[in-house]
Amino acid sequence: MWKWCGELTSPGHAPTLACVSEEMKRTPLEAAHLELSARMVPFAGWNMPVQYTSILDEHRAVREKAGIFDISHMGQFIVEGSGSEAWLNRLLTNNVSKLAPGQGQYTLMLNERGGVIDDLIAYRTGETSWFLVVNASMIDEDFSWMTSHPGEEATLRNESDLWAGMAVQGPDAVEVFSKAFPNDTLPPRNGIATLQNGGIVCRTGYTGEDGFEYFCPAANGIAAWKNFLAAGAAPCGLGARDTLRLEMGYPLNGNDLSPDHSPIEAGLGFFCDLGKPDFIGRATLVRHKTDGPPLKLSALKFTDKAPPPRAHYPVATMEGAVIGELASGALSPSLMAGIGMAYLPPDFSKPGTALQIDVRGRLFPAEVVKKPFFKKS
Numbered sequence: 001m002w003k004w005c006g007e008l009t010s011p012g013h014a015p016t017l018a019c020v021s022e023e024m025k026r027t028p029l030e031a032a033h034l035e036l037s038a039r040m041v042p043f044a045g046w047n048m049p050v051q052y053t054s055i056l057d058e059h060r061a062v063r064e065k066a067g068i069f070d071i072s073h074m075g076q077f078i079v080e081g082s083g084s085e086a087w088l089n090r091l092l093t094n095n096v097s098k099l100a101p102g103q104g105q106y107t108l109m110l111n112e113r114g115g116v117i118d119d120l121i122a123y124r125t126g127e128t129s130w131f132l133v134v135n136a137s138m139i140d141e142d143f144s145w146m147t148s149h150p151g152e153e154a155t156l157r158n159e160s161d162l163w164a165g166m167a168v169q170g171p172d173a174v175e176v177f178s179k180a181f182p183n184d185t186l187p188p189r190n191g192i193a194t195l196q197n198g199g200i201v202c203r204t205g206y207t208g209e210d211g212f213e214y215f216c217p218a219a220n221g222i223a224a225w226k227n228f229l230a231a232g233a234a235p236c237g238l239g240a241r242d243t244l245r246l247e248m249g250y251p252l253n254g255n256d257l258s259p260d261h262s263p264i265e266a267g268l269g270f271f272c273d274l275g276k277p278d279f280i281g282r283a284t285l286v287r288h289k290t291d292g293p294p295l296k297l298s299a300l301k302f303t304d305k306a307p308p309p310r311a312h313y314p315v316a317t318m319e320g321a322v323i324g325e326l327a328s329g330a331l332s333p334s335l336m337a338g339i340g341m342a343y344l345p346p347d348f349s350k351p352g353t354a355l356q357i358d359v360r361g362r363l364f365p366a367e368v369v370k371k372p373f374f375k376k377s
Contacts, residue, residue, distance in 0.1 A: 033049040059244060063334060067240065084151070084155075093285070114288070167211060169209045242330060298342055300355065324345075335373060
Protein backbone atom coordinates (compact mmCIF):
# COMPACT_ATOMS: atom_id res chain seq x y z
CA MET A 1 0.00 0.00 0.00
CA TRP A 2 1.07 3.59 -0.54
CA LYS A 3 2.28 5.08 2.70
CA TRP A 4 1.96 8.71 3.77
CA CYS A 5 5.34 9.97 4.98
CA GLY A 6 4.60 13.64 5.53
CA GLU A 7 1.62 15.91 5.17
CA LEU A 8 1.49 18.76 2.66
CA THR A 9 3.87 21.31 4.05
CA SER A 10 3.06 24.48 2.16
CA PRO A 11 0.66 25.78 -0.48
CA GLY A 12 1.55 24.30 -3.83
CA HIS A 13 3.69 21.42 -2.55
CA ALA A 14 2.78 17.78 -3.13
CA PRO A 15 2.93 15.15 -0.39
CA THR A 16 5.97 13.03 0.27
CA LEU A 17 5.51 9.33 -0.51
CA ALA A 18 7.38 6.16 0.32
CA CYS A 19 7.69 3.19 -1.99
CA VAL A 20 4.65 1.87 -3.85
CA SER A 21 3.60 -1.77 -3.90
CA GLU A 22 -0.11 -1.70 -4.72
CA GLU A 23 -2.38 0.01 -7.21
CA MET A 24 -4.17 3.07 -5.93
CA LYS A 25 -7.81 2.92 -4.92
CA ARG A 26 -10.26 5.37 -6.45
CA THR A 27 -13.06 7.13 -4.61
CA PRO A 28 -16.62 7.19 -5.99
CA LEU A 29 -16.12 10.93 -6.64
CA GLU A 30 -13.01 10.68 -8.81
CA ALA A 31 -14.82 11.49 -12.07
CA ALA A 32 -16.18 14.68 -10.51
CA HIS A 33 -12.66 15.73 -9.45
CA LEU A 34 -11.28 15.15 -12.94
CA GLU A 35 -14.17 17.11 -14.43
CA LEU A 36 -13.04 20.05 -12.28
CA SER A 37 -9.40 19.58 -13.42
CA ALA A 38 -8.24 18.74 -9.91
CA ARG A 39 -4.59 17.93 -9.38
CA MET A 40 -4.58 14.31 -8.18
CA VAL A 41 -1.96 12.70 -5.93
CA PRO A 42 -1.53 9.38 -4.08
CA PHE A 43 -2.65 9.55 -0.44
CA ALA A 44 -3.03 6.61 1.96
CA GLY A 45 -3.43 4.24 -0.99
CA TRP A 46 -5.99 6.43 -2.77
CA ASN A 47 -5.91 8.73 -5.80
CA MET A 48 -7.04 11.98 -4.19
CA PRO A 49 -7.41 15.65 -5.18
CA VAL A 50 -4.70 17.81 -3.61
CA GLN A 51 -6.04 21.07 -5.05
CA TYR A 52 -8.41 22.47 -7.65
CA THR A 53 -7.38 26.12 -7.94
CA SER A 54 -4.81 26.85 -5.24
CA ILE A 55 -4.31 25.76 -1.65
CA LEU A 56 -4.42 29.40 -0.55
CA ASP A 57 -7.77 30.04 -2.25
CA GLU A 58 -9.29 26.81 -0.94
CA HIS A 59 -8.01 27.45 2.58
CA ARG A 60 -9.58 30.91 2.56
CA ALA A 61 -12.84 29.56 1.16
CA VAL A 62 -13.20 27.38 4.26
CA ARG A 63 -12.18 30.10 6.72
CA GLU A 64 -14.50 32.70 5.11
CA LYS A 65 -17.36 30.83 3.38
CA ALA A 66 -17.64 27.07 2.81
CA GLY A 67 -15.55 24.36 1.20
CA ILE A 68 -16.23 20.70 0.45
CA PHE A 69 -13.75 17.82 0.75
CA ASP A 70 -13.94 14.26 -0.56
CA ILE A 71 -13.65 11.96 2.49
CA SER A 72 -14.79 8.79 0.72
CA HIS A 73 -11.38 7.28 1.42
CA MET A 74 -12.07 7.19 5.15
CA GLY A 75 -13.41 3.98 6.66
CA GLN A 76 -16.86 3.24 8.03
CA PHE A 77 -17.39 0.42 10.54
CA ILE A 78 -20.72 -0.76 11.94
CA VAL A 79 -20.75 -2.22 15.45
CA GLU A 80 -23.87 -3.92 16.82
CA GLY A 81 -24.96 -6.18 19.66
CA SER A 82 -25.94 -6.13 23.31
CA GLY A 83 -22.26 -6.30 24.32
CA SER A 84 -21.11 -3.58 21.90
CA GLU A 85 -20.91 -0.79 24.50
CA ALA A 86 -18.69 -2.80 26.83
CA TRP A 87 -16.53 -3.96 23.93
CA LEU A 88 -15.95 -0.47 22.54
CA ASN A 89 -15.15 0.84 26.00
CA ARG A 90 -12.42 -1.78 26.26
CA LEU A 91 -10.97 -0.81 22.86
CA LEU A 92 -11.31 3.00 22.97
CA THR A 93 -10.03 5.71 25.30
CA ASN A 94 -13.18 7.82 25.57
CA ASN A 95 -16.30 6.61 27.39
CA VAL A 96 -18.96 5.59 24.87
CA SER A 97 -21.39 4.97 27.74
CA LYS A 98 -21.81 8.74 27.95
CA LEU A 99 -23.31 8.86 24.44
CA ALA A 100 -27.05 8.86 23.86
CA PRO A 101 -28.36 7.65 20.49
CA GLY A 102 -27.62 10.39 17.95
CA GLN A 103 -24.40 11.54 19.67
CA GLY A 104 -20.75 11.04 18.79
CA GLN A 105 -17.31 11.64 20.28
CA TYR A 106 -13.67 11.85 19.26
CA THR A 107 -11.68 8.93 20.67
CA LEU A 108 -8.52 6.89 20.18
CA MET A 109 -7.62 3.23 19.86
CA LEU A 110 -4.37 2.23 21.55
CA ASN A 111 -1.93 -0.64 21.54
CA GLU A 112 -0.92 -2.43 24.73
CA ARG A 113 1.90 0.09 25.29
CA GLY A 114 -0.51 3.04 25.19
CA GLY A 115 0.61 4.16 21.72
CA VAL A 116 -1.97 5.38 19.22
CA ILE A 117 -3.15 2.94 16.58
CA ASP A 118 -5.78 5.34 15.26
CA ASP A 119 -7.92 8.31 16.20
CA LEU A 120 -11.55 8.10 15.13
CA ILE A 121 -15.10 9.30 15.67
CA ALA A 122 -17.59 6.96 17.34
CA TYR A 123 -21.29 7.72 16.87
CA ARG A 124 -24.05 5.96 18.76
CA THR A 125 -26.89 5.30 16.32
CA GLY A 126 -29.05 3.21 18.69
CA GLU A 127 -28.99 1.57 22.10
CA THR A 128 -26.79 -1.25 20.75
CA SER A 129 -25.53 0.13 17.40
CA TRP A 130 -22.61 2.34 16.42
CA PHE A 131 -21.14 4.05 13.35
CA LEU A 132 -17.34 4.47 13.44
CA VAL A 133 -15.37 6.70 11.05
CA VAL A 134 -11.69 5.70 10.91
CA ASN A 135 -8.64 6.98 9.02
CA ALA A 136 -8.17 5.83 5.44
CA SER A 137 -4.67 4.41 5.92
CA MET A 138 -5.77 2.45 8.99
CA ILE A 139 -8.92 0.69 7.76
CA ASP A 140 -7.36 -2.76 7.45
CA GLU A 141 -5.19 -2.42 10.56
CA ASP A 142 -8.09 -1.14 12.68
CA PHE A 143 -10.37 -3.93 11.52
CA SER A 144 -7.69 -6.54 12.19
CA TRP A 145 -6.96 -5.13 15.67
CA MET A 146 -10.62 -5.02 16.63
CA THR A 147 -11.38 -8.54 15.39
CA SER A 148 -8.29 -9.88 17.19
CA HIS A 149 -9.73 -8.50 20.45
CA PRO A 150 -13.32 -9.75 20.17
CA GLY A 151 -16.10 -8.92 22.56
CA GLU A 152 -19.05 -10.97 23.68
CA GLU A 153 -22.38 -10.25 21.99
CA ALA A 154 -20.78 -7.71 19.65
CA THR A 155 -20.34 -7.80 15.86
CA LEU A 156 -18.15 -5.66 13.61
CA ARG A 157 -18.79 -4.93 9.94
CA ASN A 158 -16.50 -3.04 7.54
CA GLU A 159 -18.71 -1.05 5.14
CA SER A 160 -15.98 1.27 3.86
CA ASP A 161 -16.43 0.27 0.20
CA LEU A 162 -20.17 0.94 0.29
CA TRP A 163 -20.12 4.64 1.12
CA ALA A 164 -19.22 7.92 -0.53
CA GLY A 165 -18.35 10.67 1.95
CA MET A 166 -17.87 14.41 1.78
CA ALA A 167 -17.23 17.10 4.39
CA VAL A 168 -18.58 20.65 4.10
CA GLN A 169 -16.68 23.07 6.33
CA GLY A 170 -16.88 26.82 6.91
CA PRO A 171 -19.04 29.57 8.39
CA ASP A 172 -21.58 29.13 5.56
CA ALA A 173 -21.87 25.34 6.02
CA VAL A 174 -25.33 25.51 7.60
CA GLU A 175 -26.58 27.63 4.71
CA VAL A 176 -25.14 25.13 2.20
CA PHE A 177 -26.90 22.27 3.96
CA SER A 178 -30.22 24.14 4.02
CA LYS A 179 -30.03 24.76 0.28
CA ALA A 180 -29.01 21.18 -0.48
CA PHE A 181 -31.58 19.60 1.88
CA PRO A 182 -34.35 22.17 2.51
CA ASN A 183 -36.60 19.60 4.21
CA ASP A 184 -33.98 18.25 6.63
CA THR A 185 -32.30 19.61 9.76
CA LEU A 186 -28.65 19.37 10.76
CA PRO A 187 -27.99 17.57 14.06
CA PRO A 188 -26.29 19.51 16.88
CA ARG A 189 -22.52 19.56 17.29
CA ASN A 190 -21.08 16.01 17.48
CA GLY A 191 -24.47 14.62 16.45
CA ILE A 192 -25.52 12.13 13.78
CA ALA A 193 -28.82 11.79 11.94
CA THR A 194 -30.38 9.95 9.00
CA LEU A 195 -31.87 12.22 6.34
CA GLN A 196 -35.09 11.67 4.44
CA ASN A 197 -33.17 10.33 1.43
CA GLY A 198 -31.44 7.71 3.64
CA GLY A 199 -28.10 9.52 3.75
CA ILE A 200 -26.22 10.00 7.01
CA VAL A 201 -25.12 13.44 8.23
CA CYS A 202 -22.65 13.98 11.10
CA ARG A 203 -21.73 17.31 12.71
CA THR A 204 -18.01 17.25 13.49
CA GLY A 205 -15.15 18.53 11.33
CA TYR A 206 -11.40 18.85 11.13
CA THR A 207 -10.80 22.51 10.31
CA GLY A 208 -11.90 24.48 13.37
CA GLU A 209 -14.91 25.78 11.46
CA ASP A 210 -18.55 24.77 11.65
CA GLY A 211 -19.48 21.99 9.28
CA PHE A 212 -20.81 18.53 8.67
CA GLU A 213 -20.02 15.20 6.99
CA TYR A 214 -22.42 13.53 4.58
CA PHE A 215 -22.33 9.81 3.78
CA CYS A 216 -24.42 8.15 1.10
CA PRO A 217 -24.31 4.99 -1.05
CA ALA A 218 -21.28 5.14 -3.34
CA ALA A 219 -23.43 5.20 -6.47
CA ASN A 220 -25.09 8.43 -5.29
CA GLY A 221 -21.86 10.21 -4.42
CA ILE A 222 -21.29 12.35 -7.51
CA ALA A 223 -24.89 13.61 -7.51
CA ALA A 224 -24.55 14.61 -3.85
CA TRP A 225 -21.18 16.30 -4.49
CA LYS A 226 -22.65 18.39 -7.33
CA ASN A 227 -25.65 19.24 -5.17
CA PHE A 228 -23.38 20.74 -2.52
CA LEU A 229 -21.37 22.65 -5.15
CA ALA A 230 -24.61 24.12 -6.50
CA ALA A 231 -25.53 25.12 -2.95
CA GLY A 232 -22.36 27.22 -2.64
CA ALA A 233 -19.53 24.97 -1.40
CA ALA A 234 -16.15 25.39 -3.10
CA PRO A 235 -14.22 22.19 -3.92
CA CYS A 236 -11.14 21.80 -1.71
CA GLY A 237 -8.31 19.28 -1.71
CA LEU A 238 -5.89 17.65 0.71
CA GLY A 239 -3.57 20.66 0.68
CA ALA A 240 -6.10 23.01 2.25
CA ARG A 241 -7.34 20.27 4.57
CA ASP A 242 -3.83 19.94 5.96
CA THR A 243 -3.10 23.64 6.46
CA LEU A 244 -6.53 24.16 8.04
CA ARG A 245 -6.12 21.35 10.58
CA LEU A 246 -2.54 22.31 11.43
CA GLU A 247 -3.54 25.93 12.15
CA MET A 248 -5.88 24.50 14.79
CA GLY A 249 -3.21 22.23 16.23
CA TYR A 250 -5.20 19.12 15.30
CA PRO A 251 -2.98 16.03 15.06
CA LEU A 252 -2.64 13.91 11.94
CA ASN A 253 -2.47 10.16 12.48
CA GLY A 254 0.77 8.76 11.08
CA ASN A 255 2.59 12.05 11.71
CA ASP A 256 1.59 13.64 15.01
CA LEU A 257 -0.01 10.45 16.32
CA SER A 258 1.84 7.15 16.24
CA PRO A 259 2.15 3.79 18.04
CA ASP A 260 5.23 5.21 19.79
CA HIS A 261 3.45 8.08 21.56
CA SER A 262 0.55 8.12 23.98
CA PRO A 263 -2.46 10.49 23.81
CA ILE A 264 -1.14 12.17 26.98
CA GLU A 265 2.09 13.01 25.15
CA ALA A 266 -0.02 14.29 22.25
CA GLY A 267 -2.04 16.57 24.52
CA LEU A 268 -5.24 14.57 24.04
CA GLY A 269 -5.84 13.56 27.64
CA PHE A 270 -9.29 15.18 27.53
CA PHE A 271 -10.39 12.33 25.25
CA CYS A 272 -9.15 9.60 27.60
CA ASP A 273 -11.50 8.61 30.42
CA LEU A 274 -9.14 7.19 33.02
CA GLY A 275 -12.15 6.60 35.25
CA LYS A 276 -13.01 3.57 33.14
CA PRO A 277 -11.66 0.53 35.01
CA ASP A 278 -10.07 -1.20 32.04
CA PHE A 279 -9.21 -0.36 28.46
CA ILE A 280 -6.25 -1.30 26.32
CA GLY A 281 -3.27 1.00 26.99
CA ARG A 282 -4.74 2.53 30.16
CA ALA A 283 -1.75 1.70 32.39
CA THR A 284 0.60 3.84 30.30
CA LEU A 285 -1.83 6.75 30.33
CA VAL A 286 -2.17 6.59 34.10
CA ARG A 287 1.62 6.61 34.45
CA HIS A 288 2.02 9.56 32.06
CA LYS A 289 -0.77 11.43 33.84
CA THR A 290 0.73 10.79 37.26
CA ASP A 291 4.44 11.20 36.54
CA GLY A 292 4.18 13.51 33.55
CA PRO A 293 4.78 12.44 29.94
CA PRO A 294 8.37 11.96 28.76
CA LEU A 295 7.63 14.11 25.69
CA LYS A 296 4.98 16.67 24.75
CA LEU A 297 3.60 17.45 21.31
CA SER A 298 4.42 21.14 21.14
CA ALA A 299 3.43 23.93 18.75
CA LEU A 300 6.25 25.85 17.06
CA LYS A 301 6.13 29.03 15.01
CA PHE A 302 8.94 30.70 13.09
CA THR A 303 9.78 34.10 14.55
CA ASP A 304 11.49 35.35 11.40
CA LYS A 305 11.14 34.87 7.67
CA ALA A 306 12.08 31.31 6.75
CA PRO A 307 11.31 28.59 4.19
CA PRO A 308 8.18 26.53 4.94
CA PRO A 309 8.83 23.92 7.63
CA ARG A 310 8.36 20.26 6.79
CA ALA A 311 7.93 17.02 8.70
CA HIS A 312 11.18 15.52 9.99
CA TYR A 313 13.10 18.82 10.07
CA PRO A 314 15.30 18.76 13.23
CA VAL A 315 14.40 20.97 16.18
CA ALA A 316 17.35 22.32 18.18
CA THR A 317 18.05 24.43 21.24
CA MET A 318 19.54 27.90 20.84
CA GLU A 319 22.90 26.23 21.51
CA GLY A 320 22.35 23.90 18.55
CA ALA A 321 21.61 20.65 20.39
CA VAL A 322 18.97 18.61 18.54
CA ILE A 323 16.06 17.75 20.85
CA GLY A 324 13.46 16.44 18.38
CA GLU A 325 12.03 16.77 14.90
CA LEU A 326 8.90 18.21 13.35
CA ALA A 327 6.02 15.77 13.10
CA SER A 328 4.05 18.24 10.94
CA GLY A 329 4.96 21.49 9.27
CA ALA A 330 3.39 24.01 6.90
CA LEU A 331 3.14 27.62 5.89
CA SER A 332 0.00 28.94 7.58
CA PRO A 333 -2.11 30.81 4.99
CA SER A 334 -3.95 32.66 7.77
CA LEU A 335 -0.81 33.76 9.63
CA MET A 336 1.60 33.79 6.67
CA ALA A 337 4.22 32.20 8.90
CA GLY A 338 5.76 28.77 9.18
CA ILE A 339 4.18 26.55 11.84
CA GLY A 340 4.73 22.99 12.99
CA MET A 341 4.41 20.48 15.82
CA ALA A 342 7.10 18.36 17.42
CA TYR A 343 7.49 16.00 20.38
CA LEU A 344 9.83 17.80 22.76
CA PRO A 345 11.14 17.17 26.28
CA PRO A 346 8.89 18.91 28.85
CA ASP A 347 11.61 21.45 29.77
CA PHE A 348 11.53 22.74 26.19
CA SER A 349 7.78 22.59 25.61
CA LYS A 350 6.70 25.68 27.56
CA PRO A 351 5.20 28.54 25.49
CA GLY A 352 7.75 31.26 24.94
CA THR A 353 10.71 28.87 24.75
CA ALA A 354 13.12 29.96 22.01
CA LEU A 355 14.30 27.16 19.72
CA GLN A 356 15.66 26.65 16.22
CA ILE A 357 14.50 24.59 13.27
CA ASP A 358 17.03 23.12 10.86
CA VAL A 359 15.88 23.77 7.28
CA ARG A 360 18.22 21.95 4.92
CA GLY A 361 21.30 22.74 7.02
CA ARG A 362 20.33 26.28 8.05
CA LEU A 363 18.99 27.11 11.50
CA PHE A 364 16.00 29.46 11.71
CA PRO A 365 14.63 30.89 14.98
CA ALA A 366 11.29 29.60 16.26
CA GLU A 367 9.23 29.83 19.42
CA VAL A 368 7.00 27.42 21.30
CA VAL A 369 3.44 28.81 21.26
CA LYS A 370 0.04 27.82 22.61
CA LYS A 371 -2.36 25.86 20.44
CA PRO A 372 -4.26 26.64 18.35
CA PHE A 373 -1.98 28.68 16.11
CA PHE A 374 -4.99 30.41 14.55
CA LYS A 375 -7.73 32.00 16.63
CA LYS A 376 -10.80 33.47 14.97
CA SER A 377 -11.49 37.07 15.86
